[in-house]
Amino acid sequence: MTTELPRSLDGTGPDRLMSVVHRLVGGVEWLHRNSRRRTAPPSPVDRDIPLVISETRDEADGVRSLRLTRPGGGPLPAWQPGAHLDLLLPSGRKRQYSLCGRPGERSHYRIAVRRLADGAGGSREIHDELAEGDRVVARGPRNAFPFIGGRSYLFVAGGIGITPILPMVRTAMARGADWRLVYTGRSRASMPFLRELAELPAERVWIRPDTEFGIPAAGTELLAHAAEGAAVYACGPVPMITAVRLALPVSAAKGLHWERFSAPPIVDGREFTVELARSGRTVEVPADRTALEAVGEVLPDVAYSCRQGFCGTCHVPLLSGDVLRRSRARGDDLALCVDRGRGHLTVDL
Known part of the structure; x- marks a missing residue:
């Protein structure tokens, strides 16, 4: 496999410092893979849980916590440290937030959100538009960080x-x-x-x-x-x-x-195409974007969670094509968030 050097900020040539860092990180990747205990990707959790925001609190500059409970009260599904919720916001946006309350507490969930002024809008919606008494829907909990x-x-x-x-x-x-x-x-x-x-x-x-x-x-x-x-x-x-x-x-x-809390940087990207067999559409994936981002523009409901290649949420059946693996997906699956194609891929979407 050949690898492109990361580009300098002005785009005129390779960024030598980042290239060295990239090679060093690659050099310790074997140690990481062999020192980290293997865990099976978690099974998708598709239950929708209606929730009400029972309390908001400013935890730091630009950070607000939300206490989420069932509208009629009652226990919530159990969770383990490292778990997160997929929060479905009133606008239709879906965002992932780690549970940061006390493990074993099932009367409510707690999440905390930093407001990102230049983000994609989810954090601004939570900070600027949602208040105590408003309702949201959560999916999960699921755990990609056990x-x-x-x-x-x-x-x-x-x-x-x-x-x-x-x-x-x-x-x-x-x-x-x-x-x-x-x-x-x-x-x-x-x-x-x-x-x-x-x-x-x-x-x-x-x-x-x-x-x-x-x-x-x-x-x-x-x-x-x-x-x-x-x-x-x-x-x-x-x-x-x-x-x-x-x-x-x-x-x-x-x-x-x-x-x-961000996808891994793409340092050796190549353009490729993804054919969506059930949708009858073909998506061009640029060298500096992921298949998840490109497919998400035509299929906004495509499921994803960790965006790092190991949780399994965005894995889709691979029907044909040669894949450059960056995940633990099975040979007949494609992890849209990090896997890349060599040429043309066809998936069951």
């Missing part, structure tokens, strides 16, 4: 990435496991749930805002808090995840499990 039992953990969260990590920390405490938490962000004002974290043992929690240190944390700095053999659970922006992955081989940690 928390696996162990004796020692290092949790690394960046900004809104604290949402799936917080239930994991509470679960580790309840199990009596050894754990540490490193929480980074631009500033304390931008970091949600600091009041709740202040209730945890101070010697186990390190709050590291960039404004107090001058620069973002390096991967070695983050992993320096890992006990020997600790499992690392990380959630946050792509640069933070990349830094942790690069530093993992020289740390005391045993393995890495991560989730990010």
Whole structure:
């Protein structure tokens, strides 16, 4: 397989720094794949749950939490740390938000949403248009970031990435496991749930805002808090995840499990086409976009969740064509979010 170098910001040539980072990340990919315990992709959860927003709360600058309950009361489906909801908004938008309440609490769900002024509109709708008493529909819960039992953990969260990590920390405490938490962000004002974290043992929690240190944390700095053999659970922006992955081989940690809130960057894209057999349409997928994005423009209801290639939600039957695998999809499936075609593909959509 040949690989294109990432382009520089002005588009005039290869970005040498990012090319080096890309090769380094690829070099540790084997270690990640073999240190992370394999888990089967979760089965799709298609039940629709009508919910009412029973409480909203500002948790940080630009971050609001929503407490969601059944309109008539009653228990909600159980969930495990790392799980999220597909939230179907009144506008028709569908967004995924991690559950960040207390595991085992079934009277309500809690999610937290950062308002993105230049986003696709879902966070703005939640912040600007929804209020207590409004109704939404959720699908799930489903879990693409499962928390696996162990004796020692290092949790690394960046900004809104604290949402799936917080239930994991509470679960580790309840199990009596050894754990540490490193929480980074631009500033304390931008970091949600600091009041709740202040209730945890101070010697186990390190709050590291960039404004107090001058620069973002390096991967070695983050992993320096890992006990020997600790499992690392990380959630946050792509640069933070990349830094942790690069530093993992020289740390005391045993393995890495991560989730990010954006799709992985496309660094070696090639144009290809996807024929939708049942719809009778053919979609062109540009080199810098995913099949999920392109197909979503003609089939807005196409299901997806993690956008990282492992949850299984967007897997569709592959009828023909040669696939460049970036997922754990079976040989007769295509993961629309990350898999790419070599030429022309036909899928059952």
